Amino acid sequence: MAKLAMTAADHKLVSDAVAAAEMHSAGEIVTIVTPRSDTYHDVSLIWSALVAFLALSALEIAPTFYFSLVERALGLWGHEWTPRGVLGVALTFAALKFGGMYLLMRFTPLGLWLTPSFVRNARVRARALTCFRVGAESRTSGRTGVLIYVSLDEHHAEIIADAAIASKVSPETWGHAMKAMLDPLRAGQIAKGMAAAVGEVGKVLAEHFPRSDDDTNELPDRLIEV
Known part of the structure; x- marks a missing residue:
C-alpha cells in the first residue's frame, strides 16, 4: 500500500490553493487523498x-x-x-x-x-461518493460543494460536484482539472497535482457561480487524509 508522506508544506500548498479558488466563487472545494480506497x-x-x-x-x-x-x-x-x-x-x-x-x-x-481495473475504478468511485456524502453533499447553503478525491494505490482520481453545480456543469468539464493533476501525480508530487486541479476547478466555479458579497466559507479548506 502506498504511504502518505504529506508534509506541512504540502497541506499548506493545497489549502492555499483552495482558499484562492474560493475567493472568486460561491463554490466550496473539498480535497481528500487516501493511500487506497478498498481492501479488495x-x-x-x-x-x-x-x-x-x-x-x-x-x-x-x-x-x-x-x-x-x-x-x-x-x-x-x-x-x-x-x-x-x-x-x-x-x-x-x-x-x-x-x-x-x-x-x-x-x-x-x-x-x-490482479484486481481488474474496472473493479478498482468502481471501488474508488464508491469510496469517493461516500466521502462526498459525508463531507460535502448538501453541506453548503447553495449545494455548491465539489470534492477532489485522489486514491494513490489505484492511480485514480474522482471529481464529484453537488446538485447545483452538476445541473450546470457536465462531468466532462472536469477533464482539464484531471489533466492538470496527471504529471505531478506521476512524479509523486501529490500536493502539487491536487493544487493544480483545485485551480482548474476554481476557474469553472468562478464562471458559473461567482462569489457574492455575503459569501461565507462553509467547508474547511484543508487537505484531508483518510
Whole structure:
C-alpha cells in the first residue's frame, strides 16, 4: 500500500490553493487523498480459491509426481496411501495454496495488480461518493460543494460536484482539472497535482457561480487524509 508522506508544506500548498479558488466563487472545494480506497478482500478470496482449485487439479492430473514429493519430504519409503491419507494430503495442499495466495494478495502489490481495473475504478468511485456524502453533499447553503478525491494505490482520481453545480456543469468539464493533476501525480508530487486541479476547478466555479458579497466559507479548506 502506498504511504502518505504529506508534509506541512504540502497541506499548506493545497489549502492555499483552495482558499484562492474560493475567493472568486460561491463554490466550496473539498480535497481528500487516501493511500487506497478498498481492501479488495473479496478479490483476494476469489483468487485464493482459484489457486487452491488449480492445485487440486494438478494433484489429480499427476498424483504419482506429487505423492512422491510428499514421500521424499516426509522420509517415507514404500508408503501405502489410504483414502484418508490421500484426502489429508489433498486438503493440506489446497489449504497451503489458498493461504499463500491470500497472503500475497493482501500484503504485496500482486493483489492490486490482479484486481481488474474496472473493479478498482468502481471501488474508488464508491469510496469517493461516500466521502462526498459525508463531507460535502448538501453541506453548503447553495449545494455548491465539489470534492477532489485522489486514491494513490489505484492511480485514480474522482471529481464529484453537488446538485447545483452538476445541473450546470457536465462531468466532462472536469477533464482539464484531471489533466492538470496527471504529471505531478506521476512524479509523486501529490500536493502539487491536487493544487493544480483545485485551480482548474476554481476557474469553472468562478464562471458559473461567482462569489457574492455575503459569501461565507462553509467547508474547511484543508487537505484531508483518510
